[in-house]
Amino acid sequence: MEGSIRVAHLTEVNEALKNLSQLFQSWREIRSIKDTFTETTRIIEQLLDYDMAVLYLLGEKGLCFIKTTGELEERELQTQKILNEKLFKNSSPLIYEAGFQESTISQQFDELQDIASVILIPLLNKKGLQGILACASKERHSFSSQELLITQIIADALNSRISILLYQEFLEQNNKELRSITKRMRHDFANDIQALALGMELLATTELNKEQKKYVEILDKSITSATKKLRELKELKKKVERDYQ
Structure with missing residues (x-):
């Protein structure tokens, strides 16, 4: 040869x-x-x-x-x-x-x-x-x-x-971990918000003084803000998945 x-x-x-x-x-x-x-x-x-x-x-x-x-x-x-x-x-x-x-x-x-x-x-x-x-x-x-x-x-x-x-395999693995983390965060976050909202509903049926009503208003605004951030987290997850693909 x-x-x-x-x-x-x-x-x-x-x-x-x-x-x-x-x-x-x-x-x-x-x-x-x-x-x-x-x-x-x-x-x-x-x-x-x-x-x-x-x-x-x-x-x-x-x-x-x-x-x-x-x-x-x-x-x-x-x-x-x-x-x-x-x-x-x-x-x-x-x-x-x-x-x-x-x-x-x-x-x-x-x-x-x-x-x-x-x-x-x-x-x-x-x-x-x-x-x-x-x-x-x-x-x-x-x-x-x-x-x-x-x-x-x-x-x-x-x-x-x-x-x-x-390197692509490494990124894909990291992306899977990111999806898992964000999914768990959204789930836990949603549960916390739901618990707060339920507490607010119960408080709404209770007679409150002026100072207590002030605290309830603060909590209500916090729930609204947290709900907005939860939606933003969901959109961020979708964007990361689109960018990777």
């Missing part, structure tokens, strides 16, 4: 860039990391002769997505404590053109046990290592400079897209 990259001439490079542009545009309609990687591997298969593409996603979830033939497979990642920044120096990819199976690092990648050659590209964010993109071949493979460039472009773009999707 030496020199097996299909991007060899200028016209083919232009075609590759066109495919990448279409890929990045398609991401705008995709809301999950799995679907994003599925679409990415479709482009990888068009441009490169890799046998396997694997996305390792570190963090709380600890997942990996594996694409060989057929559907994309999703697994829970067991070794993410070992996969850390120490594997990579200066954010540079790790490249094995042969003998990956015999390397000590291969033991940290259970999904790549039958692989001879591989490019491992770190996906980094401000917090450190976010994930790893692996493009692998079962046979000895000499990676060309163009092949490395295309793979790096895909990895960099994928890294940015994953960061966006994770």
